[in-house]
Amino acid sequence: STTIITSLKPAGTLDPMLPALILPEVTDPNAWWEKRIPITVDRDKKYILQYSATLNLREILVNGALVKEGELTSYYDLLQPKYKAKVAIMDPITAGRGLKWFGSLLASNSLPVDYMRQLAKQEPLLTRDDRLPVEWVARGRYMVGIALAVDPIKEFMEAGFNLREGSFKEDVPRVTAPGGGNMSLMNKAPHPNAAKIFINWMLSKEGQTVWSKASSYQSARVDVPTDHIAPYNLRVAGLNYFDTENEDFLEKQVEQSKLAREIFGSLMR
Secondary structure: OOOHHHHHOOOOEEEEOOOOOOOOOHHHHHEHHHHHHOOOOOOOOOEEEEEEEEEEOEEEEEEEEOOOOOOOOOOOHHHHHHHOEEEEEEEEOOOHHHHHHHHHHHHHOOOOHHHHHHHHOOOOOOEOOHHHHHHHHOOOOOEEEEEOHHHHHHHHOOOOOOOEOOOOOOOOOOEEEOOOOOOOEEOOOHHHHHHHHHHHOOOOOOOOOHHHHHHHOOOOOOOOOOOOOOOOHHOOOOOOOOEEOOOOHHHHHHHHHHHHHHHHHHHEE
């Protein structure tokens, strides 16, 4: 949604989404997660419909052979000497999973900035590589991974590596994001009715099922099958989620990135 918000919307190239929604199965709020049509990304709540609501990062991943159950129950446990240089974090400076993790913790007031400074003193590995930190945690070079990509985690877990999701007592929200699962309607199109036909099919149960099976992302519709998605990538009812795809949050990312660079910049390799 970043380009839509920062470039297309200011240029006046978009039409509102809601008037384009026609099918009853699309306009029914009960068909969608959180019982609302998810046109919530942009501040005006008009131009961007988020049809994907998936978990695109794993906040805490641990090597089960090195970290026993009950040994790591708080973010503050990571400040213990045994975790020094044993934690891998996706780059929190550049736009992506790491910055979403860093920004969501600050925006939700889950952890203070001072905690991040203390964590940086633990000399974690910072990387922009999706696969490498997962492999290093799986093989025991690192004990804990933060904000790691879900696809390589699935690969190593299916290969039999002893990985599990960490569970901390802090009420830290899980990050949901649509990835590429946003939709906007360009105005002044040569065939606007054709666009509406596609939009309504894409947002129907049939369209979302085709898309979800192709992408392995979970739809924001609640009636789309999920048997093709790994259980640990599915939303769980009752948990605290933080949506990083909204205009207010994205506007803060420039300053969040600057703060992350100040704290973690010297650790980038």
